[in-house]
Amino acid sequence: MPYLSFRNVGKTFAGTVKAVNDFTLEIGEGELVTLVGPSGCGKSTLLRLTAGLEDLTTGEILLAGKPVHHLPPGRRDMAMMFQDYALFPHMTVEENMGFGLRMRGHAKREVSESVRETAASLGLGDLLARFPSELSGGQRQRTALGRAILRRPRVFLMDEPLSNLDAELRQRMRVELKELHGRLKTTMLFVTHDQSEAMTLGDRIVVLRDGTIQQVDTPLRLYNKPENEFVAGFFGSPGMNLLPGHVEKDDGGLWFRGAGFRVRIATGEATLRDASGAEVVEVTLGVRPEGFTHKDESVTREGEGIEGRVRLWEQMGSHLLLYLRCGSAEVVARMESGWESAAIPHVGEALRLSIDMAQAHFFAKKTGMRLTLTTAVAS
């Protein structure tokens, strides 16, 4: 049964700017859903709508089956964590953490007890009397977290809470957050612009763009089966190579012709079709950097790969990134480390890479939507 549901939620600012458009989503109890997208995609607005900090223009939001979108923020029983932590500068760590309970009229002793307990579990036990200005970034972050979890809200709303931390601390907090979620099992909506954060944290990921849902899926399916070009390009680092071109058919099967190269998609009778079943000819080929392999020159025949000139390569330790210019397109390929000792690519040199067609994706050029390969069976 869905716990937190959005039904056709829309938000229009100043009468014209559509920040969120027809957003429908169901989240189960205890689920951790990440909302991801480029800046301005409406993800923060959506979070603020959920919190009640903004009024929605259309649609409704239900919590445990009851509409909550007309309730003020304090009565929705949700807790929010802000990017800048939003700690009250004139209150100590203890006062900050206990603020919510005090607002709800809990007894002083009770508040201070639960503050102490939570603070201890977050390693803030010794800092209760300090003011936010006397804390490090990580400690502030924990204080804000403590404030959020202290009153056991029904939903956690996280607005990029990790983005103000340095890389190392962010990594650590990410793990801690995930653990915490495993322990508390509270439904959580986590907004981020960082695709790797979204991938590692989320049970499910919602990809937003211009206020519209692009895809909702588990991290793995999102990575392996992106619904459209945007999602495909958004995940992975470096992102998927997207090469424009068109489909050709001949005796050898179905071919993709790009700028200056041609690869075989399938042998025999085959077509690329969109969701409605229509055949599409103008397509974009998507290949992740790890979808390339370099085989011995003699093995790589025409039609199995692309050729380009090496622009640059980057040694990453465990692997190596190769930047190629193929005609007018740029391609990034990921090679296993150690590979270069066998065949060191020199800048400017021509190099031939083959594409693993099992890992290739196709999108309609016009709509950007995913295409599926259908092989004609017996005709």
Place this chain on the structure above:
Amino acid sequence: MLPSLGFKTLSPDRRRLAQRIGISLMLSLPCAFFAFPFLWMLFSVSKTNLEIFTPLKFFPDAYSWDAFRALLGGEHIPFVRQYANSLFIASVQSVGAVAVSATAGFVFGRYEFPFRRTLLVLAVFTVLIPRQVLVLPLFLWMHRLHLLDTPFAVILPGVVTGLGILYFTMVFRRVPGHLLDAARMEGASEYRVFRFALPLVLPSLLTYGLIHFILAWHEHIIPLVMLNTETRLTVPLALSSLYGGDMRVPYAMLMVGSLVTVLPTALLYFFLRRHFQSSLADLTSR
């Protein structure tokens, strides 16, 4: 590079110090000029009328507390009573002005609502109209309300100020929105959010209170029109009635009166100067 003023040989640090000392010396001149009359006033507290009118006589022949005693003892005017009137009027008016301006400024600065712009323009309008223009109708108003010759006839017209409302609109706009959102998330109603925001803008509250207190303490024409019983006058009125030139009044008394009149504003400024400075910096860095 600095011109060769002889400090070519000094290290940059020392040169900077020398420069600062030079500038400080230069500044002490206008400062002395501005403050000199106050010093003169201080020393004239013990002078006889004859000494006061002796040209270039700075120090009195003998020091005494007579003038203090005369003033506080109520000779010529009920000074203590009038001083209390002034304190009451200025304090109540500035607290009231801060309260009215901060509440309205909070709503103007943080919310969208119908007629917001219109109301704000109306508030700006009051900044541009000198309140003194309204002395006459205000006098008639107070006459009708039977408030003439009471402190409230002076206090009430000063409580609503466009300047205060604009100032607090700006101040509350600068409060980080996330802090207020966090308070909302933790269950504060919009009314409580304001009370919660107050400590965040404490320096601005104090600064505006100080400025308003100074203006109220200085106010002359409104009390002049509204008050007339001697025991109900404010200090500036009382003193200027004495300046009026009865030569039998010892000038030393006037000196004492003037001196203690500077006291509240000077003390307030002294205690609040940090907040005052930081709020000024906030405002001007807009």
Place this chain on the structure above:
Amino acid sequence: MSAQPGLKPFPKAYLAPFLLGYLAFWLIPLVEGFGLSLQSDTRFKQSEFVGAQHYLNLLDDGRFFTALQNTGLYAFGTIAVILPLSLLLASLLRGALGRLRGIYAFLLLLPGLTPPSVLAFLFLMVFSGPRGYLNAGLELFDLGPFGWFQDPVFIRLSLVLQAVWRWTGFATLFLAAGMDSIPRSLYETARSEGAGVWQRFVHVTLPLLRNVIIFVCAFLLLDAFVLFEGAYVLLGSSGGPGDAGLLLVSYAYFTAFTLGRFGSAAAMSFSLIPLVLLMLGVLFLVFGRRRGKEA
């Protein structure tokens, strides 16, 4: 089902004191004052509607124009002296030794903290009393003694001096705070581009201080138009010899409370409003248009 796109809740009650006070102490007096200015000069009762008669009378009133001229001169004089002076003092203040800054600021501010009537009295006693320090000092240079309160020229000058004494401290503090908020890096860039002290002042400080300067000027202007205490203490509401110290507010006060001609006085007061607005408009035209950039 869709959400009712109602208003976001806002604490309406917080507007109530403002609205109530605005109505009672601004709107009603404004309307009533204007009505008064259209009534004949009788006190409280039996007044009759005379239309724009009082305003037309003002056009024939020589003293009104004298007061207007004095007020204008006074406003222009105070701004012309205080603005450059406080800019200079603010620059110096920022260069002074850190510990002395607070003391200097306080000394400069002291006159501003003093009630203007007290200030006028002190001014009278020290600077320009018949045998005051100013005359005594000038005598050393074989100048004067000047009749600061007899000679029309000096009456105007002493009113300006008094305002300079009163407001320079505040203006300096505001400007210094404005200067403090200009990023250092801008000065360092200008310096590395070869700009000298004066050039840095003209090309960096002044343009970036524009808002503060406008604020200070507007404040001085408004204050000049309502100046009353200083002249009242020095000269009473009469205006002094040759009406040199007759200012608009004191003339209106005199007309109302000495002559009892309320209608005329109200018309006089109300004629101030368009004047003040006009002057402020000129001010914004002069300063506001520089480079056409929005603040």
